[in-house]
Amino acid sequence: MVAHFSCEEVLELTKKIPRGRVTTYGELAKAFGSIRFSRAVGVALKNNRKLVKVPCHRVVRSNGYVGGYSRGSEEKIRLLREEGILVESGKVCGFREKLITVSELLSH
DNA sequence: ATAAGGGCACCGC
DNA sequence: CGCGGTGCCCTTA
Numbered sequence: 001m002v003a004h005f006s007c008e009e010v011l012e013l014t015k016k017i018p019r020g021r022v023t024t025y026g027e028l029a030k031a032f033g034s035i036r037f038s039r040a041v042g043v044a045l046k047n048n049r050k051l052v053k054v055p056c057h058r059v060v061r062s063n064g065y066v067g068g069y070s071r072g073s074e075e076k077i078r079l080l081r082e083e084g085i086l087v088e089s090g091k092v093c094g095f096r097e098k099l100i101t102v103s104e105l106l107s108h
Numbered sequence: 109a110t111a112a113g114g115g116c117a118c119c120g121c
Numbered sequence: 122c123g124c125g126g127t128g129c130c131c132t133t134a
Contacts, residue, residue, distance in 0.1 A: 007132080025115050029131085038115040040131035046114055047133070061115070068114030076114085112134090119127085 005032045010044035016108050017058045020083050021100045022092060024062045031102045046070050058083075064095035 013031055017023055025045075029037035045056045048070070057079040061067040066087060069076035077087045086093040 005132085026117095029115085032131095034131090035116065036129060037131050039113065039129085040115090040133085042114045043112085043132050056114085059114080062117090066114090070114070073114085110134105113132090115131105116129085117127105118129105119125105121124090121126105 005037070005040075005044075007044040007047045010041055011048060011050070011054045011056075013105065014045065014048075014054050014056055014059060016105050017055055017100060018108075019055075020085065020098070022058045022060050022080075022085065022095070022098050023100050023102075023105065024060055025067070026062045027100075027102050027105070028059065031106060042068075060092055060095075064091045066090055066092065 009032070010028060013028055025038040025041045026035045028041045029035050045059060048054050048056050057069060057076045059067075066073055066076055066080070073090070080087055080092070085098060092098065
């Protein structure tokens with residue numbers, strides 16, 4: 001399956017993640033056609049130049065662990081905590097409940 | 109044309 | 122159930 005999406009498109013979608021919720025690289029990838037684009041999504045987010053406008057810190061790993069961040073995982077965790085999302089041992093507390101799916105994201 | 113990257117799912121132990 | 126290894130074959134530099 002060919003998707004062809006750019007960094008810009010990923011950022012647009014990321015902007016839709018509401019405050020206090022999180023999603024995963026895989027979920028974003030699904031929005032572009034297949035979960036196997038998850039890697040590319042990570043690269044696209046890393047390329048994010050408008051860190052304030054795009055909440056890329058709300059994108060975490062599918063297993064609940066926060067994953068990486070261009071400014072360091074510590075910073076990512078700090079930003080999440082500011083929004084009321086608690087992280088314990090590198091893992092998002094209540095990950096399942098806070099997770100927002102592609103369909104929810106697209107119907108916004 | 110190549111390497112690296114903020115990942116995912118599956119398998120074996 | 123948890124951990125490590127492996128294939129997948131995307132985008133950007």
